[in-house]
Every structure is written in structure tokens, then in C-alpha cells.
Amino acid sequence: MCVAAISAQEPPPTFRSAADLVEVDVRVFDKDGRFVTGLSGDDFTLAEDGTPQKIVNATLISGAPAPGVPTAPTAVTTTAAGPPVTPPAVWLFVFDTPHLSASTLPRARDAVIRFIAEKFRSGDIGGVVVNGRMVNNRLTSDREELRKSAADARFPGEVRSRQLELREWPRLRDPIEAFGIVRGDRDALQAAVTRACNEDPDACKRASPEPQVQEKAQRMVAEYRAAAQATLGVVRALSKGLARMPGTKTVVFLSEGFVQEEMDGDLRVAAGEAARAGAHVYTVDVRGLNRGMTSGLIEQKLADDPAGAGARFDAQEDDTNSLAIDTGGLAIRNQNELARAFEAIQRDAATYYVLAYRPANGTMDGKYRRISVTVDRPDLRVRARRGYLAVAPAKLLLPRPESVTVTVPAAESVTVTVPGAAAGGSVVPRPSANAADAVRSKIEAGRIVQQLRGADEGSPASPAERGWAAYQRGDVDTSSRELLDAAKAPGAPPWVHYALGLSQLALQRYREAGQSWERVRAAAPAFEPVYFNLADAYLLQHEDGAAIGVLRDAEQRWHADPEIANAIGVIQVRRGALDAAIESFERATKIAPDDPLAYFNLGRALQMRMTKSQRYVREMTKWIGGDEDRRRATAAFERYVQLGGPFVPQAREALSALAWK
Structure with missing residues (x-):
């Protein structure tokens, strides 16, 4: 891989962005x-939220494609003195299993597997995400480990196609019709009722x-x-982990597409993070030419009346x-x-310009800012990301509120938000460890460990x-062995x-992890993150x-910390x-x-x-019961909207559902 510094005003960047x-x-x-x-940098015009920005550095990155991949025209060599420092290519292969089927996953x-065997280059780094988890909890340059991780990709359990479920009586035309009915669209409801009859x-x-x-x-x-939230959660958590790695990262997102109507804010946050x-998402619709709501379904019964007509467009592709x-x-x-498709991705990811500017x-107010880039030459087409979240890289790595589905008796589930960490950097408990939690926790760990060890700097050896x-x-294997040896030494400090x-x-040695952290709690009881x-x-x-x-013990020590009450409630x-x-959340x-x-x-x-207290009365054609909880839930959600936040x-959406009687 070679780097050409096009602007000499500043040295070539190493892609570890400063906060500004x-x-x-x-x-x-x-x-x-x-x-x-x-x-050169003078050929580009860059604006943020419509305001022109001064480009302080422009760099061309050009990587030699693997054999069989067309070479970009005009090879570029470095003009900087000495060999440039460039990061290896980073590949993330994300199997979006909530939106894959038994026919498309293989x-x-x-x-x-084929790409890893034939195109993955020596020195590149990769990882595989399946069912919301990074396989082996790490990125690796080991080709065989990556190949095996991909080969082991499976669904977590029995999978039932939502497309097939849509077609069961009473049949719904597509996800858009289902959303319309929930919003109270009488035309959509009447069409579905007519079709059923x-x-x-x-x-x-x-x-x-x-x-x-x-x-x-x-x-x-x-x-x-729920499926769209899970998918966007994986993207966000991966982004937090990848933010600490230099250079651009290529995320190959394998999916049939997903629907996130009325969740535009979530999609924008995920894309912004x-x-x-520095992560570029390349979405691959694994259905190929066999797309749309009727793909893969044989001898479907479609009524001839307008209410029975099939979907005229593919609602799943827009959001990917x-x-x-x-x-x-x-x-x-x-x-x-x-x-x-993979060859096209590798070719596209290999060569690009990097424009650096100080806004x-x-x-850094956490808001989404739009970016537009043009070239001051005719007949040229430009492609660049359309915006970013105005969050300093270090701040991006702080835990943000995560969405977790928790299962309760009677097979009912609801999304409950787990509190993010305070400035001290606590890692909050979650009912389950999800996909990229492993990546994110490694990134958060550096800040927390440094907080615990203070000025203690040991010998590098x-x-x-x-x-x-x-x-x-x-x-983590080497880390565990070395740190276990260090922990055995008399007087080993708590950070070890x-x-x-x-x-x-x-x-995944959870009991041993708990024993190690119990030692930390005993030695440093005032250290809240543990x-x-x-x-x-x-x-x-x-x-x-x-x-x-x-957490009750923590509550006694930090009784004014709402994070603890929230975590107990979850x-x-x-x-x-x-x-x-409810009492815990009210206390918070x-x-x-x-x-x-x-x-x-x-x-x-x-x-x-x-919901648990309601029952449907057929004679009245409505649900009854739970009115006081409905009133209080409405007030809580209205207060949240008033205060503002990522949810x-x-x-x-919850307020709309609560208004449905």
C-alpha cells in the first residue's frame, strides 16, 4: 500500500483523528x-451544514488489489521522505442474521469463505460477526481463524421467515401495510380486512x-x-470499537434488508457513528435477483382484487x-x-482520497452534521459519506444508552434502556452480552483501567x-495468561x-471474571465501575x-446515582x-x-x-384494563420527549401505541 501526500502544508496524517x-x-x-x-486539495470544495470549510490536508491512499482484481488507473507513489505509516486493511464481515433466511445465509x-481464502491479504485484519456477537471476541490477521469463523455461521435457533408469516391468514401485503395499520390508517386496515374476507x-x-x-x-x-433495533445496535457497537483503530475500516454487511419506518433517528445515529x-458499510443484498416480498415463496395465493395485490416495491432495501x-x-x-460483489468492494475500498478539515x-455537540464534497472539474462524479456525529473520538467511546430486549414470564418482551456510564466510565450490567459488546468493552477498558491505576506505570517487560x-x-488468551501470573504476585495492584x-x-469464563472483580471490590471499595x-x-x-x-451495595455507597437505580430496575x-x-425507575x-x-x-x-393486565372484549371490539398504567406510561414518555434524548x-412510537384502544 502506498500513500501520496498531495498537500505539503501539514505532514501526512496517520488517521488517528484529533478531537477537532x-x-x-x-x-x-x-x-x-x-x-x-x-x-490536489485545491480541486475539492467541502461544506459542513452548508458552510464552506478549509481543507488543511489532502492525501491519496492507493492499495494494490489482490490478483484478479482490476487495478485502479495510474499507480501513485509516495512523495514524502521515508516510508509512510499506513494502517493495514480492516475487514468486518457482518452476518445480519435477524434479516437473513435459511436460503440466503449459506x-x-x-x-x-471464498473471499478470505482468495483475496484476504497478508497483514490485513478481520473479524466475523454472527448473531450479534463477534466470533472469538476479537479481530485477527489469522486467515484460517477467520475462515473457520465464517464457516461456523449459523442461526441461533429455529428461524421462521417473517415473509411467510405475513402471508398467513389474515394476509398482510407487506411491512408498509402493517405499519400503516398500527398507525391507524383506516384504508390500510380496510384493505387487509377485505383481503381476509x-x-x-x-x-x-x-x-x-x-x-x-x-x-x-x-x-x-x-x-x-426489534429486528431493526438489533441490527442498528450491532452497527453502533462496532463503530465504538472501531473508532480507536487508525485508518478506514470496511464493513461488509450481508443482509436481505430491513425495515425501520419511524426510526430514522436511530438509522442516522448508527450511520453517523x-x-x-472511519467505517464504511458496504451492504450486500444476498437475495441477488430473487428479491421482493414474493422471493423464495412458491405457489403463493394472491387474490385478484386490489386488496390482494402484491407489493409494488421492495420495502426492505431502502434502509440498507x-x-x-x-x-x-x-x-x-x-x-x-x-x-x-466482494471484488467490487475490495476494489472500491483500496483507493480513495482523505480530506482533513477543522470544522x-x-x-462537539453530538448533533448530526451534513457533509457535501464536490470537485471543481467538469464530468467528474464524487462519492463521500454524507455526514457525521459531532462527537470527539474519545467521547464517542463513552458508553451510550443501549437498547436491550429482556424476556419476562408469559413470553412477553419489551425494550428497556440500560443506562450509559457516568464520566467515571462504569460498564453497566446487561441481561445479555450482545454482538459488538466485546469490541466496545475493550475500548472502554483502557479508560477505566487507567482511572484505577492512576500514576502507576510498571516496567514494559x-x-x-x-x-x-x-x-x-x-x-485475550495471552492477556489472560500474563495477567494471571501478575495477579499471583503478593501485593498485585487492583488494576491487574x-x-x-x-x-x-x-x-467467557464468567465465574473467574467475577472472582477477579470481587478482589478489586475488596481492595478498592470506592471504585464504582467494578x-x-x-x-x-x-x-x-x-x-x-x-x-x-x-448493585444494592453500590446503592448504599452512591445513593444519589440514578445509574444504579436504573440498572437494578432493568x-x-x-x-x-x-x-x-417501576419503583426502581421512579426512584431514579x-x-x-x-x-x-x-x-x-x-x-x-x-x-x-x-399489557399484562389487559384483555380483549370481542363484544366491545377493544382492549380494556390497565388505564392507570396507560396514563402514567404516557406521562413518562411525554416527559422523556420533553427532555430529549436518543430514544x-x-x-x-410508544405514545402512539398507548393511544390505541
């Missing part, structure tokens, strides 16, 4: 689709199918939203397209030969330092036991009572103790009346309790 520096990678093509080299798996007249003679249509629409929409982390375009990647569709608006260095580069616990957790780590370890062992016990929801959970709102998170969780818990779209 924004880097945008740009691809420029001529009218025949060939990459254009030889441009195709995606085979394509990834055309397909089963006898059932309609007995009773109107309207309640069944509404119930099915609500159930399907809940499934679509990926863009800020947006994820790719907003991050500067590509959306690859209508391609049955996935090997060609005229230097306030010591087992403790070797172990910590191994953990930071993702080698804490780091050892992180390595053990990454290796209480959350301990609760996490106990939850992963299904010891909910022990997790709550640790575990209580997991256990089905809704009354106790009293501790911090202006903290929006507690209101969101309180609204969700009240909504769950309301405003979900809060508004």
Missing part, C-alpha cells in the same frame, strides 16, 4: 466510472377479522422494529441503501454472483504490562485483577439475585418483577428529575404491566 479534526474519505470517478488520480457464508369468506361470516388483522399487524411491527469511526450511502460505502443489489463550528498490552491488541477480569470475561462489571458477570451466569445484591424487569422495577426519576433515561425506562415498564422516536 474531521477526515472524510472521497472517491472521484470519470464519466466511464474510472477512479481519477492526480487531484450463500453469504460461502462468499465470505376474500380468502376465507366463511371466517368473515362468523365474525369480522378486524381484531385479528390489528393484532397481527401489531405483532409483525413489533418484530420488525460509523462515519465518525441509506446505511451504505451515508457512510461512503456502496449498496450492492441484483447480483447473484456474490464473489463479484468552523468547533463545538513485566507480566502485568505484557498482559495489558496483549488485551489492548485483542489477544480488574484487567484480568476483562480478559476472562472475553474468554460494581457494574460484577453485576454483568453475575447476570451472564444467570445469578440475577447476586447481581442485584452487588434486572427486575428481566426477572418479571415489574412492580419492583426522583434522584435526577432532569435525567431522561429513567423516564423512558419507567414508561416501558408501565407499558409492560398495562425520542421510540418514545413517540
